[in-house]
Amino acid sequence: MMEFVGISASPGIARGRAFLFIEDKPTIPHYEIPASQVDHENERFLTALRQASDEVKALAKGREAKLFEAQILMFDDPDLKSRVRTALQEARSNVEWVLVQIIEEMSGKLAASDSQYLRERTIDFSDAGTRILGHLLYRPKARLSDVREQVILVTHNLMPSDTLGLDPTLVLGIAADVGGKTSHTAILARSSEIPAVLGLSDISRHVKNGDEVIVDGTAGAVIVNPDDATRARYEERKREWARKYAILKELRELPAETMDGKLVSIEANIETPDEVDSVLTHGGDGIGLFRSEFLFLQPNRFPTEEDQYQAYSSVLKAMRGKSVTIRTLDLGGDKVMPGISLETDANPLLGWRAVRFCLSRPELFRLQLRALLRSSVHGSLRIMFPLISGAEELARINTMLGEVREELRREKVSFREDIPIGIMIEVPSAAMTSDILAARADFFSIGTNDLIQYSLAVDRGNQRVAYLYEPFHPGVLRLVRMTIENAHARGIPVGMCGEMAGDPLATIVLLGLGLDSFSMGPIGIPLIKRIIRSVGVMEVETFVRGLIPMSSGAEIETAVRRWMEERLGFSSW
Ligand code: PEP
Numbered sequence: 001m002m003e004f005v006g007i008s009a010s011p012g013i014a015r016g017r018a019f020l021f022i023e024d025k026p027t028i029p030h031y032e033i034p035a036s037q038v039d040h041e042n043e044r045f046l047t048a049l050r051q052a053s054d055e056v057k058a059l060a061k062g063r064e065a066k067l068f069e070a071q072i073l074m075f076d077d078p079d080l081k082s083r084v085r086t087a088l089q090e091a092r093s094n095v096e097w098v099l100v101q102i103i104e105e106m107s108g109k110l111a112a113s114d115s116q117y118l119r120e121r122t123i124d125f126s127d128a129g130t131r132i133l134g135h136l137l138y139r140p141k142a143r144l145s146d147v148r149e150q151v152i153l154v155t156h157n158l159m160p161s162d163t164l165g166l167d168p169t170l171v172l173g174i175a176a177d178v179g180g181k182t183s184h185t186a187i188l189a190r191s192s193e194i195p196a197v198l199g200l201s202d203i204s205r206h207v208k209n210g211d212e213v214i215v216d217g218t219a220g221a222v223i224v225n226p227d228d229a230t231r232a233r234y235e236e237r238k239r240e241w242a243r244k245y246a247i248l249k250e251l252r253e254l255p256a257e258t259m260d261g262k263l264v265s266i267e268a269n270i271e272t273p274d275e276v277d278s279v280l281t282h283g284g285d286g287i288g289l290f291r292s293e294f295l296f297l298q299p300n301r302f303p304t305e306e307d308q309y310q311a312y313s314s315v316l317k318a319m320r321g322k323s324v325t326i327r328t329l330d331l332g333g334d335k336v337m338p339g340i341s342l343e344t345d346a347n348p349l350l351g352w353r354a355v356r357f358c359l360s361r362p363e364l365f366r367l368q369l370r371a372l373l374r375s376s377v378h379g380s381l382r383i384m385f386p387l388i389s390g391a392e393e394l395a396r397i398n399t400m401l402g403e404v405r406e407e408l409r410r411e412k413v414s415f416r417e418d419i420p421i422g423i424m425i426e427v428p429s430a431a432m433t434s435d436i437l438a439a440r441a442d443f444f445s446i447g448t449n450d451l452i453q454y455s456l457a458v459d460r461g462n463q464r465v466a467y468l469y470e471p472f473h474p475g476v477l478r479l480v481r482m483t484i485e486n487a488h489a490r491g492i493p494v495g496m497c498g499e500m501a502g503d504p505l506a507t508i509v510l511l512g513l514g515l516d517s518f519s520m521g522p523i524g525i526p527l528i529k530r531i532i533r534s535v536g537v538m539e540v541e542t543f544v545r546g547l548i549p550m551s552s553g554a555e556i557e558t559a560v561r562r563w564m565e566e567r568l569g570f571s572s573w
């Protein structure tokens, strides 16, 4: 039996057999070949090409065939075959090496092309190339969609695009070497209600396919090949968790109202339209954050205006008039889109991401704005812009939004004129100038995942510095307080959609600071509602006033824990 301790990223307990999903970069061998071996190497290439082509054709069956069209065309392309043959003759190197050079050269040309269509094919080309290479090196590309039975996923790291194929009914738990509480794997796990422990350093090197694994996402522990006593203990805990969770779910019909009558809104964060059901079953008052970038992470193509319009409209319709806040594309940083090489930034978290990227790609951004405006007729839409750093940036966006509105009016396409337009407060400069921004926005939503990372200079996904990532740091609380006060002084509401909003320890602090709405993974809603319904707003305001002068996050956290225990007996909930 082996035990690993990591970061508790999504609560619950799961037990099952390990499925190792490891995608480390292959080492490409390089050796010279005599002229007599050129034919043999070429034959190897043609065989691998056929195998890759058959594999993709099989994958394409029963799915949206368009996604694979470009790859299939590439496998049949005579130009690729002749390039490989010529390169083998000229370079006299093994075919894996030759192929990598060709993939890099052609991907580079496609990426630099003036044609948007060709630029978008870069990812198809590299995907096809990697597949052929996989066959040459006898390394078939693992895919999460290959999972066919219930498993515990053990991995080094998951890219957002890997998660597209993840089926939450088959993946019972996740254990990963890297990732923190606010990494996208954590967010996905919580939204799909999959227990997850991340930041385990090197668990993927110690576990074999088929090992028995217990993931305790509540405590942040992973047990590999448990003995009988440990297995029995965890089975008991699993039942206890299910019992508590059922009680919390019963709260879903009740409003999030404090004992002295302050009503707040408890909303949900979602990544894809299919999560709306979970929002409703957990009693969400609305959607406080729809991360639209997940639509853009589909391999092989950009979503069209129509794709986006359909996705946004379906969420608005399904929420039947409840508020839906859709955030415009927030790519870059930790959210990488296949086919757009943002990784050239030396420091991606401070680089070309979110609205910075959108403003420099107006043709993409306009499509999204058009789709959003058009969908507004189907429900109660709010549009939100991420990573705003100051008033000028917001002014540029508003100008573009005005132009898109004008364009739709000219085309006689209907949309609502009264859509609230808000911004995320996730850059310290935005919090510091929230008085200025409040005069130019209809609402704020505080994105603590980024606000904490930028104000404390701690990469949100780096487990080595995770101990410094403190939501209760006095510096963070002051920025939150300043933002709420400035918004209220100008009469606009403030929500929070960072993970702090779903942290039960933070609820009374945020309530005491005056937050109007909390948005979180649907699974967290019932517990936060229960806390809010158990306290008075006046008592928490008084308590929180006493926290502000404290000198450290640890001191504040201790005081909050003590209050939660003495006032609510929280540990036994
Ligand atoms: C945030 O930064 O708090 C946030 C909600 O946005 P994301 O986690 O998608 O960066």
Ligand code: MG
Pocket: 386, 426, 447, 449, 450
């Ligand atoms: Mg963010």
